[in-house]
Amino acid sequence: MKQVYFYDEGDGKNKKLLGGKGAGLCEMTQLKLPVPPGFTITTQVCNEYYQNGKKLPKTLMAEVKKNITKIEKRTGKKWNSKENPLLVSVRSGAAISMPGMMDTILNLGLNDETVEGLAKKSNNPRFAWDSYRRFVQLFGKVVFGVDDKKFDVVLENAKLNQAVQADSALNEKSLKSVVTEYKKICEKHTGMPFPSDPFEQLELAIKAVFGSWMGERAIVYRERNNITKDIADGTAVNVVSMAFGNMGNDSATGVVFTRNPGDGTRHLFGEYLVNAQGEDVVAGVRTGKPVDEMKIEMPASYKQLEQTCERLERHYKEPQDIEFTIERGIFYLLQTRNAKMNAVGMVKTSVDMVNEKLIDKNRALTRLHAEQLEQLLHKTIDSKSIKNYTLLVKGIAASPGAASGIAVLDVKRATAMGENGAKVILVREETKPEDVPAFFESVGILTSRGGKTSHAAVVARGMGKPCIVGCSDLRIDYDNKQFSVDDKIVHEGDAITIDGSTGSVYLGEIPTTEPKITDDFKTILEWAQKVKQLGIRANADTPEGARLAREFGGQGIGLCRTERMFNGSDRIGLFVDMIMAENIEERKKVLTKLGELQKSDFIEILKAMEGYAVTIRLLDPPLHEFLPNPEELNQKIHKLEQKNEIAELEKAKILLKRAKELAEINPMMGHRGVRVGITYPEIYEMQIRAVFEAAAELAKNKVDAHPQIMIPQISSIAELNHIKKIYDNIKKEMESKYNMKLKINFGTMIEVVRAALTANELASTAEFFSFGTNDLTQGTFSFSREDVEGKFLPEYMDKEILERNPFQSIDVNGVGSLMKIGISAGRNIKPDMEIGICGEHGGDPNSIKFCHNANLSYVSASPHRIPIAIIAAAQAAI
Ligand code: ADP
Ligand code: MG
Ligand code: MG
Structure with missing residues (x-):
C-alpha cells in the first residue's frame, strides 16, 4: 500500500486517506496554484503506527527520504546543507x-550548521536565528512535551535585556542566546542532546504528530464534536518545504476567509503579519493587521491573494479559509478548507452564491447545517436598556450574539461552575486549545489579546457563542481574580454582558431581545418551503406562540397543550377549586367558569392560525400536578399551627388530604390523560364543548378556523370510543344550538406502546394520529424521561451503550419501528390519514429525516425550532 503521496500525485477528493489539509494541498498543487513542494503520509500509516505499538512501518522512512529528494529537485535546496538548506x-x-487540536513543527532541518547556511543564503542572519529559535521551541513542545511557559520566560527575558517589546525586534545576538537557552531546556527535560541530524528530527516529528492524534485535547475535541472513526480515522502527516514569512519586511504570513465568516459579505476577511511565521497569527501571540491594509502595504501580493481566493471559490464552490505566506514578495498557499461560518454567514453566502450562479438552490439548502441555524434565533442586547448600563471597554467583535453572565478568569473554575448551571463568561488574556472544555460550559468568551482569527475567535464562532477578543485595554490580574479597565475593577463572580456583534463589554446583566429573521433567511426558507414535503407545525399553547410560529413559517399547530392554559395566574386557583370540589355539582360550577376561559383562549389561538389546522389536546397531566406538593403543605401547616390561624389551617389540611389521595408512586404511568377523561368525564366534556363553542363563534364571524381534538394516553379502542361518544353527543348538541354543521376532526395520540400495536383498531374511530414520541420513547425503553439525564444516560453515552439520547433524536430501530407499524396500520384503514409527530423530536433534524422517509404528514416543533425544521425537511427531500 502506498504510504506517501507527493502533492502532484494525491487525489484531492480523498480526505479520508490524505486528511483535509493534505487533500487540499494536492488539489491546489494540481490546479497549479503556488503551493510549496511537499508530500503527505497517509492516515493509514497513522493507524499502522498505533497497531504496531507506536512504531513507524519499517519502510516508511525510506519512502520519506525519496520524497525529500523530490522536494530537493523542485526547490533546488539541499537537505542538511551548509550552503542552501x-x-x-x-x-x-x-x-x-x-x-x-494537533501539532505542527516549523523550520525542521535546522541545526548549528544548517543555520549558518540559511543565514548566508538569505543574507539575513537574524532571520536564520529567528527560524532556529522557533524550531527548537516547537520541537521541544511537540516532540518532548516541554511546557511552553519555560520558553516564554526565556524570550521575555531576552526582550527585557535588549529593551525591546516585539519578538520581531530581537537581534541576532539575542536570538542566538535564546536558541542556546531553549536547547538547554530541552536537554534538561530529556537528559539527551538536542537532535541535530535532520532525518532524526523528521522521524521524531512524524511520530509526534501521529501521537497528537491521541492527545487529550484531540480526543476531547472529537468526542464533543461527535467525530467518530467513520468520519476521521487517524491523522495524516504533511511535510512541506518552508516558505518564509519572517525573512524581512517584504515577507508576511496571514489567514484569510474569502468571505466574511461573521456576516457572509463578499470581502476578504482576515489578518496578516509582516515579518512573521504562521504560528504567530494562529496562536494569537501577536494581533495581526486587517488584511485590507495589505492592499496598501503590499499591493502586488494583495492582488495575487484576491485572484487566488476567487479561483479557489470557483473551484470548491464554497467560501474558503486559507493560510498564505509571502516570502520576499513571492506568494505561497499553505492551506485551504471550506470556511467555517456562523449561521448568518452561511445563509447569506447560500443566497449570494446562487445569485452569482456558483451553486444551485438545492446545494444552497443542503450546505446549511440545520442545527446551526438556531444561532439566527439568538438573542441580542435590548437597545433601549443599554443606556442604563456602563460600557466597560470595547474589543474586537469576533463572534456575534449577546450573552450575560458572571465573569470567571480560570478555565477549571469556569468549567466547574458552568457544569453546575451558572452562566459563565470566560475572561482570559488569550485561549489555547486545551481551554476548549471551558468554552462548552460558558455562555460567552472575552479575551484581552488576539485577533479575529485567533483560537478563541475561531472556536467560539464554530460553537455560535458570543466572543470578543483583542480587548487590549483590559488588565487581567489572575492572582487577585479580577480585571480592570482604568480604575474600574471587575471581580470574578461579578455580572457582565458581552455583545459579540459590536465588541462591547458592559457591567451588569443587560436584558436581551429576541432576534428577527433576515431577508436572506426568508429567501432560504422560501426555497426550503418549496422543496420540502413534510408539513411543519408548531407546539404552541398561546396566541403569541401561534403568531411567532406563523411568522417563522409554521403551518398550523400540531400540539396545543390545554393544561398549560390552566397555569395562568388568573386560573390556577379555579383549577385547584375544581380538583378540590366535594361533589359533582360544585365541580361543574367551577368547570363552567374554566370553560369560558378556555373558549376565549381557543378563539385567540385559532384566529392566529387562521386557515391552518390547530390540534387541541385534552388535559393530559395527572391532577395532583396542579396541587402544592405534600412536603410544602406540611411545612405550611406547621407554620399555621404555630401562628394558630385556624381557618387557614383547616384549608391546608384538606388540601393535604386531597394531595395525598391523588399522589401516585409512578405518576408518569398513572392517572393521567384519557384515564382522567374517563374518570372525571365533566373535565373532557367542558374542554370539548369549549372547542365547539369557539369554532361556532369563529364560523359566525367568518374566521376560517380548523380546530381538531386529540386524546392523550390512549391505549385501546375502547377508551377512544368511550370519549368519542361524549364528543358525538356534544357535537349534536352544539350543531343544534348554533344551527350549523361543525367539522372538528377527532383523533388520538399514539404515545403508548399498545396504541402503536393496535393502531389498526384505533384507525376505525380516529380521523388522525399524532405520535407523542416523548412518551412513546419512555415506554419503549422503560426510561423515565424526567430522570434519565441526571442519572445513567451520560454514562450510557460515554460507554457507547447508546449512541444518541433517544429523547433528543428518534431511536429509529425501536421507537421508529413502532411508528412504522402505526403508520401502515392507520393508512391501511384510511389511506389519506393525517399522521404527524408532536414530541420534542419534531424539531430535531435527524428525526425529521426519519419522519420524511416514514411518510409522515407533518412534524410539530416548538416555535423557535420551526425554521430549523423547515430547512431539515427540505434537506430530507433533496
Ligand atoms: P494548524 O492546523 O494548527 O493551522 P498548520 O499545520 O496549518 O497547523 O500550521 C500552523 C501554521 O504554520 C500555519 O499558519 C501555517 O500556514 C504555517 N505553516 C505550516 N507549514 C508551513 C510552511 N511549510 N511554510 C510556511 N508556513 C507554514
Ligand atoms: Mg492550519
Ligand atoms: Mg405525552
Missing part, C-alpha cells in the same frame, strides 16, 4: 479539520 514543516491533518 532545505527546511520543512511537519503538519498534522485529519479528514475533518480540528483547528489547533
